[in-house]
Amino acid sequence: AQTVTQSQPEMSVQEAETVTLSCTYDTSESDYYLFWYKQPPSRQMILVIRQEAYKQQNATENRFSVNFQKAAKSFSLKISDSQLGDAAMYFCAYNTDKLIFGTGTRLQVFP
């Protein structure tokens, strides 16, 4: 069965600095998608970035980028130039026909 592990329950970063959130997963599939979702206090699940497993190039969305290491089954999220609005829970998710979520990392951003 596929599993997703986020080993950092909480992280903190200073405003304008860079932070990296870790995620590892386990699967025997070769074709799948990986996602990072943000959940602010409003509870709304917001897609931050996605990665297709067959693409070697790391995905980038403005200040958000990933480091995708397929052989190591690792999918970390880097947030550059952190902003106060980035404070939220971040969930890594693995997907073939269903999404499997990690337990989340709470990110605090300090001014």
Next chain:
Amino acid sequence: NAGVTQTPKFRILKIGQSMTLQCAQDMNHNYMYWYRQDPGMGLKLIYYSVGAGITDKGEVPNGYNVSRSTTEDFPLRLELAAPSQTSVYFCASSYSILAGGYNEQFFGPGTRLTVL
């Protein structure tokens, strides 16, 4: 487009009561999902549907039932509420992977359910 809508936003139930959580989407997605999120945890899949008339169990289906009579609606039924079902419930929808999409899931705002 309203996207994915859920009603109610909040509900308190007594043990043994029943209720239906409503979910609707107007994006013509054929996949729909129900998740629960317990405090400090990620989302866990309860049930999902790949199209009208087709449903299947997820990771934590016990105590719940679903039906999918239309593409737009996917209600979740709790028959005998128990304190263990206190959680936040999210509905989501997506296009089919077979359509070549990313299967990005679009989430509703959630329903906070408390069973006392």
